[in-house]
Amino acid sequence: MKKLFACLLAAALLAASVQAQQVQPIDGIAAVVDEDVILRSELDRALNNVLLQYAGRSEQLPPREILERQVLERLVLINLQVARAAGTGVRVGDQEVDQAIAGIAAQNQVSVEQLARQVASDGTSYAEFRDSIRDELIIQRLRQRFAQTRVSVSDAEIDAALESQQASGAQFHLAHILVALPEGATPEQIAIAQQKVEGIKGLLDRGEMDFAAAAVRYSDSPNALEGGDLGWRSLDEIPVAFATLVRDMAPGEVSATLRGPSGFQLLQMVETRDASEDGPDLVTQYHGRHILVRVDPNVSDAAAKAEIDTLGARIAGGADFAEVAREHSDDPSSQSRGGDLGWFTADQFGPDFGAQITSLQDGQVSKPFRTPAGWHIVERLGSRQSDVGADNRRAQVSETIGRRKLEDEWNRFLREMRGEAYVDYRIGPPDDDASGNAPDAPAPASDG
Template sequence: MNKVFTPFLAALLALSTVLVPVTAPAQETTPIDGIVAVVDEDVILRSELDRAVANITAQYANQPGQLPPRDVLERQVLDRLVLSRLQLARARDSGIRVADGELAQAIESVAARNQMSQDQLRARLAQDGLSYDEFRSSLRDELLLERLQQRYVQSRVQVSEAEIDQLLAVREIGGPEVRLANIIVALPDGANAEEVATAQKKARDIKTVVERGDIDFAAAAIRFSDAPNALEGGDIGWRTFDAIPPAFVGLIQQLQKGQISEPIRGPGGYQLIQLVDTREAGVQTMTEFNAQGILIRATPTVPSETARQKAEALRARIVAGEDFGKLAREHSEDTMSRNDGGDMGWFPVNAWGTSVGNQLMQLQDGEVSQPFQSEVGWHIIKRLGSREQDVTEQNRRNQAREIIAQRKAEEEFERFLRQLRAEAFVESRLTGA
């Protein structure tokens, strides 16, 4: 495959953490194109691997020294391609599909993120040597993988209020955040003493060369790490301490920014953790509004114009001095607020819909809106007040729920991937693999 990858094209082809191969068209296959892996009844071609490696290489075009030797990079990328191929097969066997309309929306989103029209996106892809059909195929595969993960974990991950209470009781939620990176030196199952000692020494040697300044941590992760995030420089991202496994919290709290931990023995091998950065979390507030509302529904028997005229008449009576709450009880068709005189309570701006929210933002306290239309009919609202509400505690509970759910989802899906890989027939034909 002689196609040249630009940084723009590489970015488009690396839309997710799972590397999705873009299969070359049949007419581009040459007689020297060989098989680098057999995956169940499917194969991965040398051209596919070269293309995926070229994608990674393009992303590091300005930092080529951070990449490992070609044979190591090929092995890492092939492992990803194999796992991707197995997941795609499982997704299709499970009946997961991506409709053409959904794919079109995803393409539109990609174009928007790159500040392009779809025609400009097509032109740029062609300029960089990738057909539009190839790009669509790659993006469809990515959506399939996302849905496979969502479907698998959705029914298996439940978070109870008791679990949230338990987490909040033992951990500080919403406190300082840390950005972490890691390097893993893997050990095989049932490793003997010599293998353990070798892995531990390798981890210590990596730590030494990084601290000596011979190579930075991200480059070392790309070259030496056996973790799935190796090609991302070992980046784990921002985490609160409550989102970190308890065994590592004390260790990380002792690190200074930029420092690297001693090798830590885990189930899969030895791990080095770097504290990349820290930041403080502040008090979280939300603007809430208090209002009264009247709804006149538009129905097949009450045309929209009739509903508008009734709303206009009611507003005129309110402006003339009649009580808003009394008219709401008598005329409003909003069953949630009618009996309370149209009282909508305190709520975030768009809790009653964007149409109501937009009107609230334009009103002053005590002011009554002109009649306005939503998808259900015509409204009049009176803004009673606004306030800044401290939602730190509410967000802490939501954050705790997300932390527990994310942890369970990751564990479940990692278990699924290990099982998927273990049950598959995979034969690597890379030299030295």
């Protein structure tokens, strides 16, 4: 049930925007975030789910007051992202939430009812769970909009990445520990952060703690509670400043201290693999056509849903899909072709569209579903395995570089948003030193 535990953790951490369903007579405030609050009960639920995830490995966790601060900081960031999304008009409907929950249940090979019982047994009401999934989808949509406006990849970058891939097909499984620095850090803050990262490196060099446990305890990165795991990356997904270093690291090796734009880092090479061992470079492509009823300032979500339901009923009653698309679809690129989208990969039109096309059989028409563009019906006309050609390779490399750029830009955006927000913690000891370092940071080992 590892995926379910991860889902439950996400549910608890995404509860910042949820009103408590059963408020106790007295429920303290854990933090004030701009004009909103995070309740003590919300923090306790999130904290308990972290402890559940680390059952049997509690020694890897930091002291409780430090763990509380880590979890609360995640809740603060989630709260800020959901508020920013709401301010920019991002909305997620009930049907989209239902589809996401059904997907979670299917991944864990349980029914929705069984998933609801599991959620309840771990101390989260089903209503809170639904609202937390809604917040997660909202944040995903905010991130997608951010990518469209902030991230671009040039032909020169794609050419350089393709050349690098030809020289080395290796992929690297990495983890990291971040000791963050604020924007415009003072010399004193830099010195304190450097002392902290050197102390962490000393613990690792002396074998007093493994890398994942050190990341959980000391890292300032949002993925600290995952042991700092960065997953598998090719060279074009690694910042240029670190690529040469990573290429020469052995599995298990920990880098020297690195200074990046967000602070000091330690990298661990977990393992390596040759991407060429994966076999033929084949992808599944789908041939489909769709009808779109767009949601915009002049067409409400409810009106668009009513129209797509009517069109779906016509098609189910025997109307020709292509004719209905030509008459009613709001997609100008495919309307004149009867909604025909040609051949495409599952992720080409976004995750919501991809989830629908992969769930259908050839010749089957979907029920109405929602994407950021509006309401759709899609018909899957065929599927095939295709060898990825030069154009697709360029597209894949572009997507890879775009993900890396998005990660950098998104983390910078989160730091800026966090720095501009009013946040008042109401738990734990007084604020840490101005550098933001945890009070239990290890000191560097002395020679004497």
